[in-house]
Amino acid sequence: MDANKLSQRLKVVADFVPQNSRVADIGSDHAYLPVYLMKQKQIEFGIASEVAKGPLDNAIQEIKAEGLSDRIDTRLADGLLSVQPEDKIDCVTIAGMGGTLIKNILENGKSHLSGDELLILQPNVGEDRLRTWLINNQYEISDETILREDGHTYEIIVAKKTDEPVKYTEQEIKFGPFLLKQHSDVFVEKWENEIERIEMVIDQMNLAKHDKPVDKINSMKKEIEEIKEVL
Incomplete structure (x- = not known):
């Protein structure tokens, strides 16, 4: 996998990113996702955020090699603490972590979110705990999908903050409201x-x-x- 050929999992995450977005990719690793999105002319600006220097160095190297250092920032920070108001981020991607870790990143970084961002989340496990956090924080799930790649099953959850009360059944929290309806083979x-x-x-x-x-x-x-x- 590289920025020119994403894994199926990251390609599906990328497909959910709206055109002309300003994206913060949290836990970006090699920055494959924001680099791919920029090369596809799908985003206007990107942040590749990492909590550890090693992965951040990988991101810096990848972005530099693709000549995108002027359009994708790299930030060494804990989760959403990398996002600042002047970035005008309207889409946040967090992929490849456990649902509890993603939930904690969102909880600890709430003050760095305006509430207008589209959240595109790909937990490896603990999807129900993540959905519970979204509901408790007035995020409505707007889409979901499930896929299988290299022997692993991945769920992707797309959510947006709403002013209306958010209510889901226990079944919907456990299995996913959209995934229940889609009832795919996966x-x-x-x-x-x-x-x-x-x-x-x-x-x-x-x-x-x-x-x-x-x-x-x-x-x-x-x-x-x-x-x-x-x-």
Whole structure:
């Protein structure tokens, strides 16, 4: 993968970025995403933000090699602390991290968001925790997709702040409101695999001769039924 040929996962993230955006890519690593977007003439300005010097140096090198140092800034900062009002950022991308880490980045950087930004988020795990944060902070989910690449399943969540109360059912928080409706083959496969995983854990627990965790087993059986309801 490089800035000229993104992974499928990052290409889908890129496709959600509106034309002529001003983008902050948090945890940018090699800055492949903002460089790709700039080369596609999809964005006007970009920030490649990293919390560690090593990955930031990778981003600086990539941006310099592509001759884009005047249009993509590199910032060494913790999450959204790299974003300043004068940047006029209207789109934030955070991809390739756990949902809890993305949630923490958004929570800790709230004061650096104007509320007008489109959030494009790609958690590797913990999607439900991220959706819960979005709901609690009055972000409406405007789109979602799910894809499989190199043996991994990825969900992408697009959200925008709203003045209206945001309400989702427990099912929608767990599975994704758009993903439930789309009911794609990848979605079904992900949750069928999760059922298999839970059943294997239950089988292991049932092998215990003493102190069998009955409550835990019943809880996991209930989770399986919840998943089967949406498949």
